[in-house]
Amino acid sequence: MSDYTKYTKQEMQAYAIAKNIKENQIVIVGTGLPLIGASLAKRAICPSCHPIVESGLMDCDPVEVPRSVGDNRFMAHCAVQWPNIRFVGFEANEWLHDEDRLVAFIGGAQIDPYGNVNSTCIFGKGDYLKPTTRFTGSGGANGIATYCNTIIMMQHQKRRFIDKVDYITSCGWMDGPGGRERAGLPGNRGPQMVVTDLGIMKFDEVTKRMYLAYYYPFSTPEMVQENTGFEIDVSRAELMEGPDPEIIRLIREEIDPGQAFIKVPKN
Amino acid sequence: MQRTGFGGVRRQMDKNREGFILSKVMSLHDAVAKYVEDGDVLATGGFTTNRKPYAAVAEVLRQGKKDFIVYAGPGGGEVDMLIGEGRVAAYINCYTANSGYTNVSRRFRAAIEQGKLTYEDYSQDVLMLMLHASSLGLPFLPVRLMQGSGLMKYWGISEEKRKSMPKMEDLKCVEIENPLVPGQKVVAVPVPKIDTALIHVQQASPDGTCIICGDEFHDIDIAVAARKTIVTCEEIVSNEYIRRDPTKTRIFGECVQAVVKAPYGAWPSQCYAYYDDDDSALKEYDKASKYQDKADAIAQLAKAAAKAAKSFENAPADEKLKLAAEAAEKAAKAAADGTLIPETFEDYLNKWIYGCKDQAELLDKIGGSRLMRLKNEPHLGYSTTH
Numbered sequence: 001m002s003d004y005t006k007y008t009k010q011e012m013q014a015y016a017i018a019k020n021i022k023e024n025q026i027v028i029v030g031t032g033l034p035l036i037g038a039s040l041a042k043r044a045i046c047p048s049c050h051p052i053v054e055s056g057l058m059d060c061d062p063v064e065v066p067r068s069v070g071d072n073r074f075m076a077h078c079a080v081q082w083p084n085i086r087f088v089g090f091e092a093n094e095w096l097h098d099e100d101r102l103v104a105f106i107g108g109a110q111i112d113p114y115g116n117v118n119s120t121c122i123f124g125k126g127d128y129l130k131p132t133t134r135f136t137g138s139g140g141a142n143g144i145a146t147y148c149n150t151i152i153m154m155q156h157q158k159r160r161f162i163d164k165v166d167y168i169t170s171c172g173w174m175d176g177p178g179g180r181e182r183a184g185l186p187g188n189r190g191p192q193m194v195v196t197d198l199g200i201m202k203f204d205e206v207t208k209r210m211y212l213a214y215y216y217p218f219s220t221p222e223m224v225q226e227n228t229g230f231e232i233d234v235s236r237a238e239l240m241e242g243p244d245p246e247i248i249r250l251i252r253e254e255i256d257p258g259q260a261f262i263k264v265p266k267n
Numbered sequence: 268m269q270r271t272g273f274g275g276v277r278r279q280m281d282k283n284r285e286g287f288i289l290s291k292v293m294s295l296h297d298a299v300a301k302y303v304e305d306g307d308v309l310a311t312g313g314f315t316t317n318r319k320p321y322a323a324v325a326e327v328l329r330q331g332k333k334d335f336i337v338y339a340g341p342g343g344g345e346v347d348m349l350i351g352e353g354r355v356a357a358y359i360n361c362y363t364a365n366s367g368y369t370n371v372s373r374r375f376r377a378a379i380e381q382g383k384l385t386y387e388d389y390s391q392d393v394l395m396l397m398l399h400a401s402s403l404g405l406p407f408l409p410v411r412l413m414q415g416s417g418l419m420k421y422w423g424i425s426e427e428k429r430k431s432m433p434k435m436e437d438l439k440c441v442e443i444e445n446p447l448v449p450g451q452k453v454v455a456v457p458v459p460k461i462d463t464a465l466i467h468v469q470q471a472s473p474d475g476t477c478i479i480c481g482d483e484f485h486d487i488d489i490a491v492a493a494r495k496t497i498v499t500c501e502e503i504v505s506n507e508y509i510r511r512d513p514t515k516t517r518i519f520g521e522c523v524q525a526v527v528k529a530p531y532g533a534w535p536s537q538c539y540a541y542y543d544d545d546d547s548a549l550k551e552y553d554k555a556s557k558y559q560d561k562a563d564a565i566a567q568l569a570k571a572a573a574k575a576a577k578s579f580e581n582a583p584a585d586e587k588l589k590l591a592a593e594a595a596e597k598a599a600k601a602a603a604d605g606t607l608i609p610e611t612f613e614d615y616l617n618k619w620i621y622g623c624k625d626q627a628e629l630l631d632k633i634g635g636s637r638l639m640r641l642k643n644e645p646h647l648g649y650s651t652t653h
Contacts, residue, residue, distance in 0.1 A: 031366065031367065054391065055314055055341075055482060055484070056482065057482070063647070064647075064649070064651070066367075067316070067366060067367025067368070068315050068316055068317075068364075068366030068367045069314075069366070070314035070315050070316060070317040070341065070366070070482070070484075071316070071317065071366075071367070071537070071649075072317065072481065072537050072539050072543070072643075072648045072649045073649055075481060075482065075539065075648050076647050076648050076649065081481065081482050083482065083483050083484060083485070083487075084314075084340075084391070084392075084395045084484065084485065085395050085396060085399050085485075085488075088392045088395065088396060091392075092411070118417075120388060120417060121379070126380075126382075128417075128421040128423070129382060129423065130379070130380065130381070130382035131379065131380060132380065133380070134371065134375075134376045134379040134380050135370075135371050135376075136362045136363055136364045136370070136371050136372075137360050137361055137362050137363065137388050138361060138362065138388065138389070138390040138391060138418060139341065139361065139362035139390075139391045140390070140391045140392060141390070142390035142391075142392065142393075142412060142413055142416055142418060143390050143391070143392030143393075143412050146411070146412055146413075146414070167417035167421065168415070168416045168417045168420075169416060169417060169418070170416070171414075171415045171416050174415055179415075180415070183414050183415025184411070184414040184415065184442070184452040185414055185415055
């Protein structure tokens, strides 16, 4: 019998995601943790939300966990199957109509204090043309970060939270107040928070710099500072309570029983 | 002849056409030999692990065609194989992964990290809009995307190099003022001129009309935009049958040059309403594509062993590091003396592509029961037994 009173860092992260989805929001999810979080929101915390994916599948409610945004598992029982360009148009029109319904999850390898994210390559000893580590490239993330409010998912490590990212794939608040407008980006959209395995960071309304808003029952503000490669304000941090056993049961038994994205330790 | 109205005459005509004049049905070999040329701007349909035209790409590889400028939309193993085999003169990327199996396609990644691949990055939104613009015949495309990002700042292919490539536009992108809205900054991007499109669909008729079930991705766009379109399909149905419900047909036959029957032509990727992705093949490719060939495997394993030995040296008390160093050394030794070299990219291709003369041989090699396990459950659109 599984003990639902104990939970892993990843389960806490999925719960943090679900808690930050609001009534009636249209939620752009990918695979992995954001999908688990959105599924949890849809089932238990915020059933009125509408998960959509960048391949163009709208209001998804998958029975089996999809492996990618193009997976036919996302197709089963979705409301509309659009081609990707319709998704792109929808995203832009939401902004043009001044609708504030979209929220999107994106991930990355590096992030700076203003929420600019790199998912293209780490230059290392080389450069863009011959980097030390190459990733997939933007996918839908650049467009999403242009037109939507985002929640960024990261592993909290010093080498990932750095002063300057090698390559900006998805724009955050650029270099601070007014940065997005100067770059030609919608100024009323941008990163809202960063959810990691150690806590939830938000961005200061005036300076647009990242600060620690919540830490978890198993983390501390000191741990967050230690694992962040730049000065981060932890003075406003509050404790976020862990999930109820019922939430953990839902994740393990109903949402990801095959442990496709959340591994459950044996003990 | 008894006239039964226009429909009756039409059916009669179709019968004649199919048999004698307008059939575009040909073998995969002939289609690729005739319509894929070295140096083509080549576009593949599908989305990472969904409805990718693997059968057609396999034939392109077998025939030794090369020097392509490739657009794959969100690419997967199909473009990774073309890159690994050195057939790509330039790759226009937005995302390349067998998502869920390989986070970053490995030959793509290795080629870039070794500085061997000429490539350009766009965001997926922009790349898909470029392919759509191509289908609309637009002269260029204005977008409000990529602004402020590295996608505008860094160019994979310089203006100078682009000018030496006749099929490449001179600029990656350029910020301009919207001529209709003074003061508004927009980004102009080029519209690709596609020579050849390779797509895999569920059903096609001899005149080239196609039915695509499930997400169309950018397949219709590239079929319309390309000068030459090769369609591989699960089933060929008659010209008459395919017209029974025009709400289901997605591509006008006159946009298509060749129709090829290739059952499981998207294997190992998915094909909606027919089959799921092949878990074991995608996992096999994930592992094998770590190493280009035997020499690369030996070199990489030796490097890994040296690294593991160094970590252990720095922390001699760590039991885990000790075991890891021992295992790495064993693997490196076995590879070096030839007793156990892991499967490589080259081996995978020899087995599943060059080792099969056509799709029929491939299907025999995969095996009947394995293919049956991939069959979709009609009520779900995927397999629960793969």
